[in-house]
Amino acid sequence: MTSLEIIKAPIAGELKDFEPYFRNSLKSDVPLLSTILNYVYRTKGKQLRPMFVFLSARLFGETNEFSQLAACSVELLHTATLVHDDVVDESYERRGLFSVNALWRNKLAVLVGDFILARGLLLQLESRRYNFLHLISRAVQDMSEGEILQIKKSRKLDIDAETYFEIIRKKTASLIATSMAIGAASVTDDQELVEKMYRIGQDAGIAFQIKDDIFDYQEKGIIGKPIGNDIKEKKITLPLLFLLNNSNPAERMRILGLIRRKNKNTAAVRELIKLVVERGGIEYATLKMNEFREKAIEGLLEFPDCEARQSLIELMNYIADRKK
């Protein structure tokens, strides 16, 4: 079994029930919308977030219909965000298929994203899970703030480690934190436990994003997207930040010049990647990522040992060790 299969074993039943549940949530009577939603369903990924939800629920009790709702809520939000992200990034591919905006243009992609967002909220409302709504709405706000902060910073190339961590905490970690919190909230009313899970999820989410940022400096093809994308978009992530902070003023000027260069050719991107790798930017980012992974695992170890805890720990390791 692969590590992901081992992780999934204790929640196999939940994940099986989740498929029709999620699929049903992506429905509409409007024919064109229904076609697009079916397509969106086909672009679904590994569904790590539902795994976080179910495992977090199992840590405190038996999963129930609200755990399904919780998993569906985060996956719908994640899906809506991806549909909008592809518009935002003008990207025409999503998990090996065309993106919604590629097939139906921005017009429909924006509307479909809004629809999926509203659909999730309505599901939570209908079940009267107002605490879920609170967690989800907070995540929507955090995610858009994080993305906007990143855009602002990449325009001015004005970023330090503190800002980098604020960006990834908001744009990525908030949803993984929400997944763990909402999973716990589906089986327990203990607010302290829910908040604790949120914090653990936040650390896991930060590790997740650092890993993603490291991928951008590694061999092309590993995650199926061209290397150096972040550099092309002037996104200064942790490996590059390390390089900048460990360069003398003259080098720094030169590096910023390379990042700033319009219509960057492959040579400029390659040189930046080479510098980052040589100066140890990958090692540094990996070190930081492992700090967050360990913090998350330490948080989990405060709970009694059980199958779900073991799987969650393995999920943290999977995030940090995954090859794509």
Added chain:
Amino acid sequence: MTSLEIIKAPIAGELKDFEPYFRNSLKSDVPLLSTILNYVYRTKGKQLRPMFVFLSARLFGETNEFSQLAACSVELLHTATLVHDDVVDESYERRGLFSVNALWRNKLAVLVGDFILARGLLLQLESRRYNFLHLISRAVQDMSEGEILQIKKSRKLDIDAETYFEIIRKKTASLIATSMAIGAASVTDDQELVEKMYRIGQDAGIAFQIKDDIFDYQEKGIIGKPIGNDIKEKKITLPLLFLLNNSNPAERMRILGLIRRKNKNTAAVRELIKLVVERGGIEYATLKMNEFREKAIEGLLEFPDCEARQSLIELMNYIADRKK
């Protein structure tokens, strides 16, 4: 006093308090986002929807802090929708100013729209007004479904009166219906009254959209946007629908040909407008609009007479008689 000033008179205090309330809701600690939100605030319009909210509240009691929240909720949703609409329609102007996508591109416009949407939901959650949330989320879903239905139908030029009314009920009337319902819900727990107000608002909203659709066939400049926009986008609205339904098969083919024509020049648009006007399409649409206006007013007349009722009736008349 203009008719709008007369309408506003009984809720002058509420509208005055609303300004800082709404302005405060458009805030963020993220600097770029804060700049854009300030700009969005500057593009605000006549704020008809808050007027619907406050007058509907006053029909059943004294307005309170929840009435402010209700007004702010619909105005935030309306604002978010407009920001996304400008991306969807690739329009670069909004009420005489540049649109958000014109100044900050689609990337930010999509995110800012999402943020404003989430902000409204969080306000409602924080106040624990779950019934507001329900009404608002339903409106988000209806509005995106309505827009998508319109896009689908305008692609295939396959539309009948029933579909036309379904589109405008969902994309426009749902928010005016929600404004009246949520206003009432801010002062009364009587679900029957709330639903009655929803239905009245739906009729008023349909009249509102028919009026907008008529504008597109009238002299350029009246509402400050070029005439014939709907035709250019292949949107078949009520005046054109009337023409199609009152043409013989040969004429019908010719008209559909004119609508279908790519890169429509002014001549084709002008000819279609001329045909619609000559055949009585404007009169027909005006007749239908007045039916809905009257239905809305009849609904209001079932409530006891008061200043708020009079203003609401005037608001219905304003919608139908406005010159822009």
